Amino acid sequence: MWEQAELTPEALLDCHLTPVTFPFFQDIQVMLVVGLGLLLTFLPRYGFSAFTHNFLLLNFSLQWALVLQGLLHHFHHGQIHLDLHKLLISEFAAVTVLISVGAILGRASPCQLLVMATCEIPIYLASEWVIVTCLGVLDVGGTITIHVFSCYFGLGVSKALFRTTQQPLHPKETPTPSSDLMSLVGTLILWVFWPSFVAVLCQPGDAQHRAILNTLLAMSAGAITTVVASSLLERDGKLSPGHLQNGSLASGVAIGVVADMAMPPVAALALGSLSAVACVLGFRFLSPLLRRKLTLHDQCGIHNLHGLPGILGAAASVVAVLVASKDTSGPQPSQLSPAGGNASEVVEGQRGVAGQALCQAAGLAVAVGASLLAGLLTGAALRLPCLARPPERLCFDDSQYFKIQDEAESPEPDNSTEEGALALKEQV
Amino acid sequence: MWEQAELTPEALLDCHLTPVTFPFFQDIQVMLVVGLGLLLTFLPRYGFSAFTHNFLLLNFSLQWALVLQGLLHHFHHGQIHLDLHKLLISEFAAVTVLISVGAILGRASPCQLLVMATCEIPIYLASEWVIVTCLGVLDVGGTITIHVFSCYFGLGVSKALFRTTQQPLHPKETPTPSSDLMSLVGTLILWVFWPSFVAVLCQPGDAQHRAILNTLLAMSAGAITTVVASSLLERDGKLSPGHLQNGSLASGVAIGVVADMAMPPVAALALGSLSAVACVLGFRFLSPLLRRKLTLHDQCGIHNLHGLPGILGAAASVVAVLVASKDTSGPQPSQLSPAGGNASEVVEGQRGVAGQALCQAAGLAVAVGASLLAGLLTGAALRLPCLARPPERLCFDDSQYFKIQDEAESPEPDNSTEEGALALKEQV
């Protein structure tokens, strides 16, 4: 993914790296720390834990990826360079962990999460190397390498961890209006900064401009489609907050793989709408099906937000590669750049168009296969008794990990009677 | 407004547009999606709807404005170019919708809001073309074209929609401390990023630097003045959260029209303070008066936040044009630039000083007149029975549009008895 950009450390420093890349980097930090953190607070009594674990895992995975990269580089060149670009790559590695964790949010202990991160980072780096460097897959926004990979890794872990036991609906699992609102704030922070995530590793100039515009268009279309699709699907035309929190982001996942390619705006809009529909349909029909038939537990619905739109995006990239090559010979329908852009040149030069299209499909297959296998193995490892999974009745509860009052949201210092009443109810 | 900047798509791409304009664009997205969204959550049981409708309307209006612009351009040049600059202009068009909606927040159905957006966007584009291109009004921050226009459009809609029926105080209309705090967070997000909104379309360099500094100074003065004015006006010297949420932003509205002109810092501070006083006085005295005498319903007080400060800013621009021209002949009192700046050159070149001052006043008159008229017509259209305005008792309630628990903020999963009690109370 990043190898095609000629961003050597020296080049970066020469061309005044900091003002150019640093704002993008900050945007991504806000997304991951604040946006994703808030998105995960939809569990009303588990908000503090979800927020903190997300933050902890980000930092742990970032440093672990930096160390791994440093060691690899050390073997080859005998010296470790550290720059913002390396930090970015490590941050992307960390993203995969944060996504995968969504499948088992609230039912795993911090120790299990750290072990999961330790396993996932090297597998991600290897898979990314195969997909981008060996197969030459075009995937500027990490749709295949990050989103699809982390989704199926997380599902694999969940399947192996919970086996065939169906997880009953926990009483603390239901969001409250205030926790839903906080979660929606997180969604919209992610939504706003998503173009930075997709475009940060593009070549500055036309390609980056295109990536930003296509992402903006796709996400704007996705937002509207989500609202429409959700109202049509639910009884009484009432929207489901969960659909909104996820559907608006699905288009960002799907567009990533084709964002820097020259395409008519209507294609970006269509891809955005399609992925939002796929996400909402997934929540409505596929998730309950998977839960019943495969006893697959997916707490945050990562399969609907990252899996389905990721596959859709990969399919779109196959089409885009095939169409883009045809266009360069004929008249150019692109509304964004006179030349076919960087992506199609790469396609033309190295191998045939069909070859590149095949590679995109192969990349998807590698991502799904490797992640599922590795996820299942990691999930089996997480069953080790020393990793202390919390018992069911203590799941989704901040007071398990934090010195925090259990009765969330009650600011009265003298609510002892209420506490007693609640305690009584919970014993029943 | 934007025509005077020589930002052709080609020029933008050549001068590395993305790193220069993109951070401004992201700031504005944060303002509109997160900041304005949170500001509207002051209604304790309508926060989710206000936040979501704001987001939906932004996206719908943005795309609708893009389509309209594309069609117009298509007629003239036969080809549609899409770039960040066009997106920005569409975003500004969308802002007018988001402001206008504030007048009828909570009492209109989503369908009505969408129809309102559909009507407002073309009228805004036409009015902006008249004011900026035909009249040559200087208005870099959109004070006249955006704020004044959208305020009177919204009031017109409100008047025509609710006619002479006085809206009683709804029991769900009173903010709670926690909803007030969320709303204040939104205010401060808007406050922080306001300079980006004002300066994004300035010429990079001196003019942009000036616009940023003047906006910062005005908003800083406005924040302090709001607190002082609110304490002086209220009994016991207690501040009203509503004053704070709006007054701190009023100075940003007023300064927009003169932000890029060379002026002594004290002028920016004075304008900021004056507009904050105007906003607070408006909330304290004018709004109740309008409600009683004209039965004008203005839910968010947009007349105080956008109307009064906008008119004040337009008046200030008349003075600034007259003074600036005098200054260029004598010694320059400007603390910001040695030359008189872009604005006064324009004034000197095209027409006399008095002519430009007249044009500023004419621009204000056009904005007020056109928007009031169009608003009244749009409001009448919104009374169509097919658009289903919610009945009074279902206003200000998230559960009307979302699959959400009605008992906001109660995170206890087993509060069935409380629910029963509440239901009983509501039936009484």
Next chain:
Amino acid sequence: MWEQAELTPEALLDCHLTPVTFPFFQDIQVMLVVGLGLLLTFLPRYGFSAFTHNFLLLNFSLQWALVLQGLLHHFHHGQIHLDLHKLLISEFAAVTVLISVGAILGRASPCQLLVMATCEIPIYLASEWVIVTCLGVLDVGGTITIHVFSCYFGLGVSKALFRTTQQPLHPKETPTPSSDLMSLVGTLILWVFWPSFVAVLCQPGDAQHRAILNTLLAMSAGAITTVVASSLLERDGKLSPGHLQNGSLASGVAIGVVADMAMPPVAALALGSLSAVACVLGFRFLSPLLRRKLTLHDQCGIHNLHGLPGILGAAASVVAVLVASKDTSGPQPSQLSPAGGNASEVVEGQRGVAGQALCQAAGLAVAVGASLLAGLLTGAALRLPCLARPPERLCFDDSQYFKIQDEAESPEPDNSTEEGALALKEQV
């Protein structure tokens, strides 16, 4: 601190200041207005006041510092220039006030806070002039000049204001889960943007790149260390939200003074971890000790967040100066830059290495001494009867200053019976 950077207003305007410095400036505004404001909302019934007072003090101090700077400059050059760089320096002056206020949060009236700000700003400007211009202390991130100074100023004020009376634990002082979560959101906003705060006044290029990377590494290590240290210290391994809210930021305080120096990544990681440990240990052991032995009241624990890590950072800078000079003669272990960097050149050129190391220590001594003395005097002045400190039973209560319902978080419009019950309880 800023004199070593050759950022004259002319130079800034020439090199396209706005796109380069403005994003940093916006980041810092977000930190101070939104991040710090939210961090202070951990008091469940005082959130609105803490948030607003923070905002008000920032604006008041900013303008007061601008006026003072203007007057000083006026005496020397007869003309006042205003630019983003001067605003930045004033913003840094305002930061000291916002930090100091943390020691007496909730127990002081707004009038007292404004008087405190009025006193602190000129003392800070004088102390900063002595430390940076006279002593030539290297302190790019303001560790000594801002953090240490403001911490001991605040503690001095607190000591003189409350004298020997031990402040009992107020019933409204205990955070609730939702106020803790909001506060943590504030922490993470500060955490994300901290590199901008440290690097904004660095020379663009290598030094700034280094400052950003070192700060990122230190803060990442600090975040993990905080979680580990807090779990080890508390019974049952449960984390304390207070530790997390402060410990993750302590490393940012400590790294500031050495951030732009060339150092191996492991040094930044180590300093980050050490300061996080110091902060957590401070909360666990030192704060209770100071409260019992010295009857020192420190509401937000600023001594643990700003004092201890600041002293640690100053000590690290002595070591760094001594080590860096040795390195330039031998082979360079720096992983970040081939040359020794800006800092060590300064050291070499002007005075001996030992001299610079001594100056760093002297700077720390000046900051601690001057701020404690000035703080004690200011605190004594705040006891003037006209400044109306709120009585103990009205402390930590928004309804003292705002027209706000007392029963926070209860959104039911018809909770009159609950209110009555509460009122009864409070009378008891």
